[in-house]
Amino acid sequence: MAHNREQLSASLEDYLEAIFHLSAQGQVARSKDIADRLHVARPSVTGALRSLASRRLIHYKPYGFVTLTRTGNRQAQRVVEKHRILKSFFTEVLGIKATEAQEAACRAEHALGPEIVDRLMGLTEFLAGGDKRDWVGQFRAYCRDSRI
Amino acid sequence: MAHNREQLSASLEDYLEAIFHLSAQGQVARSKDIADRLHVARPSVTGALRSLASRRLIHYKPYGFVTLTRTGNRQAQRVVEKHRILKSFFTEVLGIKATEAQEAACRAEHALGPEIVDRLMGLTEFLAGGDKRDWVGQFRAYCRDSRI
DNA sequence: TAATATAGTTAGGAATACCTAATAATCCAA
DNA sequence: TTGGATTATTAGGTATTCCTAACTATATTA
Known part of the structure; x- marks a missing residue:
């Protein structure tokens, strides 16, 4: 095989x-x-x-x-983790609504390697990680202003 | 047809x-x-x-x-535009190197709808858009500190 | 426990997207 | 202008991933 x-x-x-x-x-x-x-x-x-x-x-x-199997579980966990990270980036940073974020994560999770996914996770923490500077809030305002 | x-x-x-x-x-x-x-x-x-x-x-x-055709050109432009936006998000915000960014954009461009792509473009402008606050620089430092 | 409902599998088929080998069309240069 | 190189197509095949219809195994319940 x-x-x-x-x-x-x-x-x-x-x-x-x-x-x-x-x-x-x-x-x-x-x-x-x-x-x-x-x-x-x-x-x-x-x-x-x-x-x-x-x-x-x-x-x-x-x-x-x-x-x-053990291997299967390991691989599944990797996929699930990717999915989770992508979805929270879409919702928490980009402000996409849950259902669309869910579906997009499902499609994109197969296209992105670990390097990009790790950085995305980092960016989500960096921007949405309970920081006092409220970057995400500023980004939302920026989106509103430029009609995105 | x-x-x-x-x-x-x-x-x-x-x-x-x-x-x-x-x-x-x-x-x-x-x-x-x-x-x-x-x-x-x-x-x-x-x-x-x-x-x-x-x-x-x-x-x-x-x-x-x-x-x-006219329609073909319109559709092609949409794809090319998506590709461009994704690639610059990967390189300019996430700091992924050009070749990997290129390939990932190529794979992901088919998975993401216009809403997410527009927001990604907005985020790239917001974070890497020649602003005095240098958010990307701070994100890089954050990545270095947390070994991402 | 026997009849029936539900779940799972086979069988057969379609669409997509590739491939190699062979053939046909087109182009170019002597 | 014609023969060889290049380019494009046809023919035929493989792998994936899905489908419906028909059949079989298992579970439930009267």
Whole structure:
């Protein structure tokens, strides 16, 4: 199989992320719940699960439940973290509303490497980090003035 | 054909962008130059050109040269503009080096809508816009201190 | 526990976006 | 003007990622 070191497609990262959240907020990730969460049909999930299993990112047996392997968990956490950082940059710094921020984070998380994401996290802390100078407030005013 | 109102795939946006740049910086966009620029094989270009033509974004006849239609030009400009804004945010605000910024902009430009891109442009102007307060300088120092 | 509802999988197919190899058109220079 | 180099296309194939319809396994409940 040998796709060990290859990086995941955006689609497979989404599946991994969904499995992570479902396992966290309850018990086991069921195929139907993954399908609902990602708005795909159930057979698409079956295919994705097989692909993730062949990469040793999940434990999967047909009709059995799905759990993340150690590697899978590590990779999922990276994706989830990226998502979180992007979303809070969009909402807290740029002032984008939650739903749009959520969706954009979901699309952008696959496009940005760790270097940029780390800096974005830094910028969010720097600008929105409870500082007395209220930079974000000034940026909002600037946006209002220039009609952005 | 009727894909008029549908939004373009990331791939087709890349082709449109390449055609725009080649047309601008010289004369006509040739198939081979598009292939070289996007690092794809020539037959892939033929397919993409047919697809763009069916959407009325380019003028294309086999063995003829390629030019953007009015609509195509408008769409290409939007993509190019997004790219430009993202890249300058990455370099000027986040301090990412040019090549990485270039590549990341190329990947992210398809994921972010106009609202977020406009705000990013605003933020870049706000923070790096020749202001006496040198926010970017302070952010760099903050990054250094927190090892980002 | 047997009938039924739900969940999961197979089977088969479509769209996108690539590829290589082979062929056809076009261009250029002797 | 014609033959060789270059460029573009066709033909045929692969991988991904999605779909619907049909079937099978599992779970629930009467």
